Amino acid sequence: MQDIPVLTVDGPSGSGKGTIVQHVAQKLGWHLLDSGALYRLVAFGSQNNHLSFDDEASIADYAANLDVEFKLVGSDSAQPGMADAKELQIILEGQVVGPELRTETTGNAASIVAAMPAVREALLQRQRDFRQAPGLVADGRDMGTTIFPDAGAKIYLTASAEERAQRRYKQLKDKGISGNLAALLKDINERDERDSQRTASPLKPAEDAVIIDTSNLSIEQVVEQVLAICEQKF
Numbered sequence: 632m633q634d635i636p637v638l639t640v641d642g643p644s645g646s647g648k649g650t651i652v653q654h655v656a657q658k659l660g661w662h663l664l665d666s667g668a669l670y671r672l673v674a675f676g677s678q679n680n681h682l683s684f685d686d687e688a689s690i691a692d693y694a695a696n697l698d699v700e701f702k703l704v705g706s707d708s709a710q711p712g713m714a715d716a717k718e719l720q721i722i723l724e725g726q727v728v729g730p731e732l733r734t735e736t737t738g739n740a741a742s743i744v745a746a747m748p749a750v751r752e753a754l755l756q757r758q759r760d761f762r763q764a765p766g767l768v769a770d771g772r773d774m775g776t777t778i779f780p781d782a783g784a785k786i787y788l789t790a791s792a793e794e795r796a797q798r799r800y801k802q803l804k805d806k807g808i809s810g811n812l813a814a815l816l817k818d819i820n821e822r823d824e825r826d827s828q829r830t831a832s833p834l835k836p837a838e839d840a841v842i843i844d845t846s847n848l849s850i851e852q853v854v855e856q857v858l859a860i861c862e863q864k865f
């Protein structure tokens with residue numbers, strides 16, 4: 632396991648991580664772990680199963696037994712997180728989960744369950760199991776600090792809260808969904824606060840992470856910088 636290379640990419644929501652890691656994983660031909668999706672699934676599934684967010688033990692138990700399958704559509708392969716997937720289908724308890732997983736509401740609920748130490752503990756090994764040959768790109772908040780502290784390269788992507796709110800706003804607009812910029816900025820600030828203030832694996836750069844501020848960079852420029860770092864480190 633330990634000799635399989637890992638690149639960790641951490642940072643706050645809206646820093647561009649999701650898009651960047653997909654490009655990088657594809658270029659490297661490595662697997663991809665979207666750890667945020669696991670927290671989103673726990674929040675979404677707990678709500679569907681009428682578990683109370685006050686009941687940490689039940690949510691942790693749900694997380695430990697999370698019945699999820701990551702499946703490549705249009706391919707025989709069912710390997711989780713394959714970067715070159717045409718489309719990655721997420722099946723929770725036998726049901727395909729669609730765009731509802733990516734909403735702001737689910738993101739905020741995810742950050743509530745993610746603050747529970749027992750939930751993080753329950754998802755620890757599941758995340759480490761994504762480390763498979765030829766390599767892994769791991770996207771999250773604590774990939775470089777807690778999940779893969781021995782990763783060969785660590786990146787921390789950041790951008791101003793205003794820039795991240797603008798990006799969200801544009802993303803929603805492109806999908807035909809109308810957003811409210813002030814409300815998005817408020818959500819981002821609240822989520823940043825919760826993610827960085829919690830005691831269990833708070834959002835912060837690993838000591839050996841390279842910090843990239845993406846506020847004034849294009850996706851291509853960030854991908855290029857990350858690939859250059861990988862070339863140096865691997």
Ligand code: C5P
Nearest residue numbers: 644666667668670741742745771772773
């Ligand atoms: O990255 P994404 O927006 O999908 O993550 C949703 C939430 O899950 C984050 O706001 C954060 O609270 C939590 N999360 C986390 N640790 C990770 C990934 C996500 O706490 N490694």
